[in-house]
Amino acid sequence: MIDGAIERDALGILNRTFGYDEFRGPQAGIIAHVASGGDALVLMPTGGGKSLCYQIPALMRDGVGVVISPLIALMQDQVDALREFGVRAAFLNSSLGARDAAAVERAVVAGDIDLLYVAPERLLTSRCLDLLDQAKLALFAIDEAHCVSQWGHDFRPEYLQLAVLHERWPQVPRIALTATADALTRREIVERLALQSARQFVSSFDRPNIRYRIVDKIDPKRQLLDFVNGAHAGQAGIVYCASRAKVDDIAQWLSAQGIGALPYHAGLDGATRRANQARFLREDGLVMVATIAFGMGIDKPDVRFVAHLDMPKSVEGYYQETGRAGRDGEPAEAWMAYGLADVVQQRRLIEQSEADETYKRISSAKLDAMLGLAETIDCRRVRLLAYFGEASQPCGNCDNCLDP
Structure with a gap:
């Protein structure tokens, strides 16, 4: 059962911040579940609107939403797009100089960032983990979650260590997202990211166009x-x-x-x-x-x-x-x-x-x-x-x- 107040809050952010009239497919249910503190595994085809499934709950909850993504080349574009919508977004990866990185870190601790994009190798450093200990955390979003699969061509070894998020911050909800995962990869995501209690949202894989x-x-x-x-x-x-x-x-x-x-x-x-x-x-x-x-x-x-x-x-x-x-x-x-x-x-x-x-x-x-x-x-x-x-x-x- 989706709480009416949570749904109204989510829809308000969708309208005011992102300029859309209504949610598509399972977005509303996913957002309400994560905003309420639940863990989720989301399988949604490309173009289905996965990003909003973690961006909106991060804006609904207190603290910073931490987005783990392997796509360093795209973080700047993602952050720029969010800033256009008035969202306080930032990223931490190897492309930032020391001074800029320190400024982002200060903003995170001060509670001045809504969404922080981090590469997995950066997240796993003791400096970044200690930084997050000092911050109020809204949620963790693990994007491109199929990268955890050793059988896939997008395998990233750092993804195997992301179960640390659950061990270190068990109360912070996690949402793992991917556009492609067969049954074997799905099981691997659940096992390696410690998402056994996560609710699974599986959209149709069909791309009829x-x-x-x-x-x-x-x-x-x-x-x-x-x-x-x-x-x-x-x-x-x-x-x-x-x-x-x-x-x-x-x-x-x-x-x-x-x-x-x-x-x-x-x-x-x-x-x-x-x-x-x-x-x-x-x-x-x-x-x-x-x-x-x-x-x-x-x-x-x-x-x-x-x-x-x-x-x-x-x-x-x-x-x-x-x-x-x-x-x-x-x-x-x-x-x-x-x-x-x-x-x-x-x-x-x-x-x-x-x-x-x-x-x-x-x-x-x-x-x-x-x-x-x-x-x-x-x-x-x-x-x-x-x-x-x-x-x-x-x-x-x-x-x-x-x-x-």
Whole structure:
């Protein structure tokens, strides 16, 4: 039962501070639960409005809401956006100089900050933990909670230590959030973050505005060009490639064909990556060619397509990467060129890895599920949602439904 006063308080903040008329989906229930002091695990697809699920309870409760996020590159943007709404927000990460960091720390202790964004490695320092001991804490929000999973491609070792929040501050509510987690990852989040008593809020994983298409890989460059020029000329998109060299090659090739393409991978220096990301976010109609190093937390609503020139290692990876399309709710397309050579190469990488047998077994199972999605002759959306434990009917909006 949602307390009426809590709901009115939450709705008032939604209206006055953020300028929205009403909550979407399960937002109201999540916010009321956390504002009342409960722990929560929230699985909500990209574009579902996860941020408000911790921002509003933090503003409703006394003290500072501490948001743990691995996305240092985006903290500045998140904090700037909140300040535009009049929210007293700040961040602590390695990009801040000593003087600026000290000013933020003083403001936290003085109670002058509503929301503090912190990278996990910063949070776990004795200096930061001691700082939080001196502050009044409203809540902890653990964003991108799937980073705790050792089986996922976004694994961050620091996330394994975040159970310290419950041990050190057992009375402070915690909300863990992710856009992608199968049953195994869900169990891992609960176990490693000590969220056994948390209420789980699981939204539908369906992104009905995304059309899924997978084609046989014959001449991938030409196929990609035909796809982009055919349905998406002049539109913003992301092209994922498995290697840095391929990213550079495809970005140069698309540019030579008259398409505004930018590369993004961990081998580029930080300044180039930041500049390319900023251009992609601010300018219209650019195509980002990237490894999976790009995208987590990227908030560009009008990405009209996501293309894969290599098959992802798992259905979660595919879902997360394709989910960066169409966040504005308008029609978008997820396109992949797939060949059996992709699978052979990935199996070889798993077999040759130094990892233990459990990791190899789980990696192989994840690859098999992805292969099943690529090879299916039935509705791709049904297959995709079934992976996350969700039953559905044929969608009428994937390649297999439209052209059986």
